[in-house]
Amino acid sequence: xxxxxxxxxxxxxxxxVTLDGRSVEALxxxxxxxxxxxxxxxxxxxxxxxxxxxxxxxGIGVCFDCLVxxxxxxxQRACLVPVHPGDVIRTQEGTGRVDD
Amino acid sequence: MTERMRLAVxxxxxxxLAGALAAAARGVDxxxxxxxxxxxGQFYRQPAPALNARRPEALHHQWRTWQRLSDGLARxxxxxxxxxxxxxxxxxxxxxxxxxxVHALLGPAQEEGVTVRADAVLLATGGYERVLxxxxxxxxxxxxxxxxxxxxxxxxxxxxxxxxxxGTGPLLLPVAAGLATAGAEVAAxxxxxxxxxxxxxxxxxxxxxxxxxxxxWYAGQLVRHRVRTLARHTVVEAHGTDRLTAxxxxxxxxxxxxxxxxxxxxxxxxxxxxxxxxxxxxxAETLGCTLNGTDVDVDAEQRTDVPGVWAxxxxxGIGGAALALAxxxxxxxxxxxxxHGTVPDPRxxxxxxxxxxxxxxxxxxxxxxxxxxxxxxxxIPDDTVVCRCEEVTAGEVRTxxxxxxxxxxxxxxxxxxxxxxxxxRMCAPAVAGLTGCPLTPGRRPFARPVPLxxxxxxxxxxxxxx
Numbered sequence: 235x236x237x238x239x240x241x242x243x244x245x246x247x248x249x250x251v252t253l254d255g256r257s258v259e260a261l262x263x264x265x266x267x268x269x270x271x272x273x274x275x276x277x278x279x280x281x282x283x284x285x286x287x288x289x290x291x292x293g294i295g296v297c298f299d300c301l302v303x304x305x306x307x308x309x310q311r312a313c314l315v316p317v318h319p320g321d322v323i324r325t326q327e328g329t330g331r332v333d334d
Numbered sequence: 335m336t337e338r339m340r341l342a343v344x345x346x347x348x349x350x351l352a353g354a355l356a357a358a359a360r361g362v363d364x365x366x367x368x369x370x371x372x373x374x375g376q377f378y379r380q381p382a383p384a385l386n387a388r389r390p391e392a393l394h395h396q397w398r399t400w401q402r403l404s405d406g407l408a409r410x411x412x413x414x415x416x417x418x419x420x421x422x423x424x425x426x427x428x429x430x431x432x433x434x435x436v437h438a439l440l441g442p443a444q445e446e447g448v449t450v451r452a453d454a455v456l457l458a459t460g461g462y463e464r465v466l467x468x469x470x471x472x473x474x475x476x477x478x479x480x481x482x483x484x485x486x487x488x489x490x491x492x493x494x495x496x497x498x499x500x501g502t503g504p505l506l507l508p509v510a511a512g513l514a515t516a517g518a519e520v521a522a523x524x525x526x527x528x529x530x531x532x533x534x535x536x537x538x539x540x541x542x543x544x545x546x547x548x549x550x551w552y553a554g555q556l557v558r559h560r561v562r563t564l565a566r567h568t569v570v571e572a573h574g575t576d577r578l579t580a581x582x583x584x585x586x587x588x589x590x591x592x593x594x595x596x597x598x599x600x601x602x603x604x605x606x607x608x609x610x611x612x613x614x615x616x617x618a619e620t621l622g623c624t625l626n627g628t629d630v631d632v633d634a635e636q637r638t639d640v641p642g643v644w645a646x647x648x649x650x651g652i653g654g655a656a657l658a659l660a661x662x663x664x665x666x667x668x669x670x671x672x673x674h675g676t677v678p679d680p681r682x683x684x685x686x687x688x689x690x691x692x693x694x695x696x697x698x699x700x701x702x703x704x705x706x707x708x709x710x711x712x713x714i715p716d717d718t719v720v721c722r723c724e725e726v727t728a729g730e731v732r733t734x735x736x737x738x739x740x741x742x743x744x745x746x747x748x749x750x751x752x753x754x755x756x757x758x759r760m761c762a763p764a765v766a767g768l769t770g771c772p773l774t775p776g777r778r779p780f781a782r783p784v785p786l787x788x789x790x791x792x793x794x795x796x797x798x799x800x
Binding site: 246 | 369376381382383384385386387388389390392393442443462463465472473474475476477478480481482483484485486488489490491492493494515516517576577722723724725754755756759760
């Protein structure tokens with residue numbers, strides 16, 4: 235049993251996004267965080283200070299631990315942002331800004 | 335023809351929905367404003383429509399109540415009595431003369447602003463999970479219990495394969511049961527409260543046979559999935575370098591102290607952890623509503639002390655979905671009557687009033703049972719990160735007290751704990767515990783980060799026309 239079977243989900247066709255250049259299959263409707271979790275990825279940010287890895291913590295948009303760069307836009311909360319086919323997702327380092 | 339009165343309801347969870355339905359049924363023009371793409375809030379969080387879940391109820395409890403709410407919402411939407419604004423993240427509510435402006439950011443990007451005007455406001459902003467720090471709690475793979483549940487309900491995804499659910503509070507049971515039902519191996523449910531504490535509060539708890547049956551049902555689910563429950567145990571440490579690989583749990587004695595020699599290691603790839611919940615009160619604070627501790631203060635009609643502002647659900651004190659429904663229903667009826675210039679008759683909501691009284695007593699009793707174990711703050715090692723955003727350690731936070739911090743705001747100024755993205759929502763309880771400062775609401779001017787461009791384009795206050 236998995237959650238999709240449990241809820242008898244019949245999602246549309248999977249789409250492909252990239253995480254740091256690597257292809258990741260995602261289901262339409264899922265958030266970036268859900269798609270990455272489904273692909274077995276739990277970390278996509280390193281902290282500004284100690285460079286420690288982070289991923290989802292609160293899961294509902296309160297904590298900002300899951301910040302990620304999506305299509306060049308830094309500091310997106312992965313637990314809120316839905317995936318779209320072809321999204322270019324990058325692990326976010328530090329503030330995620332190029333001038334950091 | 336007189337203009338219809340407008341009620342803005344912030345939050346489309348059980349409290350907001352009940353309030354919106356009650357007010358709309360009584361001739362009020364309701365705008366239901368919510369951050370999610372679909373109604374339901376966290377309790378009734380729905381799978382994304384594109385996932386086409388034909389049996390979403392498999393992940394839910396009290397599905398018939400949800401059907402009643404969503405059918406009611408659909409009817410009022412069709413009749414034009416409710417407008418549902420989805421993906422509207424409200425960052426501020428302002429009172430001006432005798433009306434209100436609700437400011438929201440649109441969509442996932444949250445870079446564009448929109449303003450909703452209303453004659454009255456019902457705040458049904460819910461709550462969020464409290465997690466107290468321990469070594470390793472920042473490792474990927476450690477998530478809040480409610481967060482794991484939200485990702486499961488909304489994204490139909492599990493955080494890992496082998497999960498430990500830990501902390502304290504009534505939420506842990508449905509989370510562990512839900513994860514196990516969805517196919518995860520739940521290696522243990524670790525609850526710091528003990529059965530003895532529950533037995534001491536028997537009269538209050540026995541007064542809610544429905545809630546006890548619910549607890550028993552979840553317990554049955556755990557037995558069915560062979561989930562081991564470790565009562566009066568706590569997580570001492572989460573292990574791993576770049577992600578979680580195991581947790582160490584230990585037994586607590588009757589005083590809540592760790593029993594020497596009781597530590598044991600449980601391999602796992604996920605820890606879902608929570609220590610109760612805190613209300614979202616930012617909007618109420620900005621409006622000037624009086625708070626009682628961390629809860630928005632309301633009267634018997636669910637009115638705050640700011641004229642025209644009602645509050646219901648977790649924002650007035652954590653008490654679960656059934657209490658939120660009762661409070662929302664009362665708030666909606668009261669608001670409708672007041673907006674029509676009449677005094678409501680509380681006898682018309684007697685059943686909701688009785689439910690509210692019983693459930694508040696029930697959750698007050700639960701609160702004393704599911705308190706974090708004694709000495710939790712002293713047990714946080716100095717090198718453990720407490721403020722996750724600014725990476726401030728427990729040792730640094732501990733310097734704030736001797737430096738003169740008697741409140742959370744001063745502790746923040748002295749240590750930067752609470753100064754980051756989440757504005758102290760995650761670390762405030764720990765900073766309070768470590769410094770001895772009272773846990774007070776954050777007094778944040780905005781309920782979420784607002785782009786400067788949106789702020790710059792907020793229209794000036796209108797001069798009252800009368």
